Amino acid sequence: MLFSQRVMGPVVGLPKVWLFILGVGLFVQLSGLLFNSDGSRYATQTYLLLFVPTLILLLWRRFALDIWRQAPGVLLLCLQAWVLLTGSVNAGSSHGPAYWLKIDVLILLYVFAVASLVRHERAFTWLLFAGVAMASVFAWLTLYYQFGVLDKPLEYKVLRYAGRLREMGWRGLGDLNHPIIAGLYYGFFAVLLTYLLVGLKVRAWQAALLAVAMLGLLAYVLLTFSRGAWFSTAAGGFVLLLLFPNIKSRSLIGAGCLAVVVAAYLFWPEIQHEQKVGVSGRHLIWDNWAAHLPEFWLMGAGAGADLFFKFPDSTWSVIHAHSLYLQLWYEYGIVGISLFVLLLLSLLHKGWVCRTQPLARVGLALLVFAMVAMVSDVYTIFHRLSPYWVLVWFPIGILLGVRPAGKRNRFTGAAK
Structure with a gap:
């Protein structure tokens, strides 16, 4: 069997039809970015297959108060309320209150859908498997098309400055618009695949297939030359391996350390060049943020406000802080960033308390992945x-959904 008996046990709680609906909707949201070449089609599919059914489920469950009564749930609602308030009263906000209310509601529905499916481990694990399979197929198709069909040279200088991976290159499929986004997206699935490999009982041939899939995902992440994606994937994967102490995880840690040593020996000139590149001018952007801190530190510049910076002696300019933590502080002030940090800390605490549950460990690893990525790459989460x-709301939904041992199922009364 692909999954262990623990995962394949009986499912309680939501009817199977709802598990299927949520699973399909979340799969489209996770993977639709790859198989849709049109953004509006992707949005339409997600609205119809995920948001509309989830709204019906939320109303049927009488707003699922058990999810929001916990500390992370309360902090999330407070953060969303502050976003709405800032978007309504701060003159610097990019949109009016109707827009921010819509964004808040969609995020609420999304994390609720993830949290609801998480409470049915078998169904959620099949969702993870489907998402990882789709991402792995597209990673290998991209590598084949870019280097086999388009015959792109595998040379560091060419790839680093003119060939960083971000799309398949065929009919708009698998187009993630930017190498950094692409690296983070595929790195997210590499962490999930690590869970499937070390957290579940798999046969030798299944482990081999997962290893081939992992090779494609990691190769794609590497060739985006997004160092933020590299570090995020390494951090998330390492945390996951530590949380699943078994012979497979220890073997992967050893193999990973050996691979790093070999890579450092073989590619030392390239590593030195990456070191010289540094943070790609981000320190100047962060200095600009600090210079304007007295203007926005308390109430923020407004929801969705741009932080404009033009590089000296250059025509290149940016409109955000290149760090989600700094950008949230810029937009929502000290209250907004404080609520966000408290939300992350509460989720880390809950994940640790529930660490005996496999999906809580997955949520912890993905949250660490996101927290590292948010240092230098993610620029917005309150957005369409x-x-x-x-990267961000999915692990938050996982950790909102897991429950400490001894909590009882409100549908059946059975201990979870």
Whole structure:
């Protein structure tokens, strides 16, 4: 069997039809970025297959108060209320209150859908498997098309400055618009695949297939030359391996350390060049943020406000802080960033308390992945559908959904 008996045990709680609906909707949201070449089609599919059914489920469950009564749930609602308030009263906000209310509601529905499916481990694990399979197929197709069909040279200088992976290159499929986004997106699935490999009982041939899939995902992440994606994937994967102490995880840690040593020996000139590149001018952007701190530190510049910076002696300019933590502080002030940090800390605490549950460990690893990525790459999360929803709101939904041992199922009364 692909999954262990623990995962394949009986499912309680939501009817099977709802598990199927949520699973399909979340799969489209997770993977639709790859198989849709049109953003509006992706949005339409997600609205119809995920948001509308989830709204019906939320109303049927009488707003699922058990999810929001916990500390992370309360902090999330407070953060969303502050976003709405800032978007309504701060003159610097990019949109009016109706827009921010819509974004808040969609995020609420999304994390509720993830949290609801998490409470049915078998169904959620099949969702993870389907998402990882789709991402792995597209990673290998991209590598084949870019280097086999388009015959792109595998040379560091060419790839680093003119050939960083971000799309398949065929009919708009698998187009993630930017190498950084692409690296983070595929790195997210590499962490999930690590869970399937070390957290579940798999046969030798299944482990081999997972290893081939992992090779494709990691190769794609590497060739985006997004160092934020590299570090995020390494951090998330390492945490996951530590949380699943078994012979497979220890073997992967050893193999990973050996691979790093070999890579450092073989590619030392390239590593030195990456070191010289540094943070790619981000320190100047962060200095600009600090210079304007007295202007926005308390109430923020407004929801969705741009932080404009033009590089000296250059025509290149940016409109955000290149760090989600700094950008949230810029937009929502000290209250907004404080609520966000408290939300992350509460989720880390809950994940640790529930660490005996496999999906809590997955949520912890993905949250660490996101927290590292948010240092230098993620620029917004209160925004229309984007890959950043997968990186940030998905692990938040997982950790909202897991429950400490001894909690009882409100549908059946059975201990979870």
